[in-house]
Amino acid sequence: xxxxxxxxxxxxxxxxxxxxxxxxxxxxxxxxxxxxxxxxxxxxxxxxxxxxxxxxxxxxxxxxxxxxxxxxxxxxxxxxxxxxxxxxxxxxxxxxxxxxxxxxxxxxxxxxxxxxxxxxxxxxxxxxxxxxxxxxxxxxxxxxxxxxxxxxxxxxxxxxxxxxxxxxxxxxxxxxxxxxxxxxxxxxxxxxxxxxxxxxxxxxxxxxxxxxxxxxxxxxxxxxxxxxxxxxxxxxxxxxxxxxxxxxxxxxxxxxxxxxxxxxxxxxxxxxxxxxxxxxxxxxxxxxxxxxx
Numbered sequence: 001x002x003x004x005x006x007x008x009x010x011x012x013x014x015x016x017x018x019x020x021x022x023x024x025x026x027x028x029x030x031x032x033x034x035x036x037x038x039x040x041x042x043x044x045x046x047x048x049x050x051x052x053x054x055x056x057x058x059x060x061x062x063x064x065x066x067x068x069x070x071x072x073x074x075x076x077x078x079x080x081x082x083x084x085x086x087x088x089x090x091x092x093x094x095x096x097x098x099x100x101x102x103x104x105x106x107x108x109x110x111x112x113x114x115x116x117x118x119x120x121x122x123x124x125x126x127x128x129x130x131x132x133x134x135x136x137x138x139x140x141x142x143x144x145x146x147x148x149x150x151x152x153x154x155x156x157x158x159x160x161x162x163x164x165x166x167x168x169x170x171x172x173x174x175x176x177x178x179x180x181x182x183x184x185x186x187x188x189x190x191x192x193x194x195x196x197x198x199x200x201x202x203x204x205x206x207x208x209x210x211x212x213x214x215x216x217x218x219x220x221x222x223x224x225x226x227x228x229x230x231x232x233x234x235x236x237x238x239x240x241x242x243x244x245x246x247x248x249x250x251x252x253x254x255x256x257x258x259x260x261x262x263x264x265x266x267x268x269x270x271x272x273x274x275x276x277x278x279x280x281x282x283x284x285x286x287x288x289x290x291x292x293x
Contacts, residue, residue, distance in 0.1 A: 004029050008162045020072040023150035026158045028065035031100060032058055038103035057096050064093030068144065080140050087136050090143035097149065152265055160261045160271070164211060167255070171209045180205035181223055195231045196238070196293040199224035200245045204286045207249025211256050216249035217242060245289050252282045 007029065015022055035058035039045050067089055068075060075082065082090075102110055117138075124134040142148035146155070184201035188194050202220045210216050221242040228238035250257030253275035260278065264271045 001033065004033060005162075005166050008158065009166070012159060012163060018072060018076075019146050019150070019155065020076060020144075021069045023146070023154055023158060024065045024069040024072070027097070027150060027154060028062040028069065031061040031065065031096065034058075034100040034104060035061070038100070040103065057099065061093060061096030061100070064089050064096070068093075075144050080137055082136060082140055082144060086144070087139050090139035091135075094139070094143055094149065153262060156261045156265045157258065161258050164255050164261075167209075176209060181220060193293055195224060195227040196233060196241050197290060199228065199238075199242050200286060200290045200293060203242065203245035203249060204252055204282075207246070207252035209255055210249055211252075211260075213247045213250050213257070216246035221246065241289070241293060245286070248282060248285045248289070251278055251285065253278050 008026070011022055011025075035054050036050070040051070040054065075086065078086070098110055098113070101113075120138060121134060124138065125131065128134055181198070181202045184198045184205065185194075188197035188201055191197060199220065202224060203216055206216050206220050210219065221239075225238045225242050228241065229235055233241075250259070256275065256278060260274050261271065263269070264274045267274075
């Protein structure tokens with residue numbers, strides 16, 4: 001993880017390589033980290049143990065993307081004239097990436113992607129009944145261009161999101177989260193329903209540096225939820241307040257969640273402009289929760 005963080009920082013600051021090289025190396029590293037982190041099933045987890053099939057999937061999947069990175073210029077020149085071995089590499093790489101996606105996110109997103117893939121094949125086969133030619137064209141678009149797997153979302157993740165997550169983690173480790181909780185406690189801890197108000201204020205402040213709803217819940221919730229329960233709030237209400245408040249962390253400027261970076265990229269706006277426009281809705285969101293408390 002540390003090496004991957006340094007790799008991302010170094011590549012972002014110094015690399016002038018073409019996107020096909022940078023992004024495929026990034027996804028290859030993600031596949032290695034993904035299979036080291038997410039088991040095939042949560043019911044069969046053993047500490048410090050990696051099944052042989054996970055090792056095979058990890059090595060083969062990463063190798064497919066690293067092969068593209070090492071031969072990027074050749075593959076770009078080949079264009080749609082890619083050879084059979086390239087089609088096999090593309091198919092294997094996409095299937096292993098889909099398995100990792102299932103482990104990380106779940107089956108529903110794969111169902112959506114699968115339906116769209118089937119639709120694509122049906123559409124293409126309607127114009128050209130040669131299945132191999134259609135497969136080669138689709139794999140080229142999906143795997144060997146920057147409009148497929150290594151498209152805008154991966155580019156934004158590589159360029160901005162990872163660095164902001166590292167920055168947020170650095171701030172949390174330096175103790176700024178504890179400062180925010182103490183600061184919120186000083187502002188609202190003395191008032192009626194103070195612990196719940198502290199949860200809202202501290203989540204808003206922590207959201208400014210983490211941009212993550214999950215990270216926000218873990219950071220502030222470990223302190224505010226027990227405090228609310230001790231005051232007399234029901235456990236489900238205490239959890240609900242923290243969950244609702246922490247969710248706003250990803251829309252609280254200046255560091256917001258992945259969606260803000262995608263908005264900036266798709267709309268071709270400076271990220272600072274998106275952050276400025278998010279200030280009012282973020283304040284309204286937290287004000288609404290504060291009033292509800």
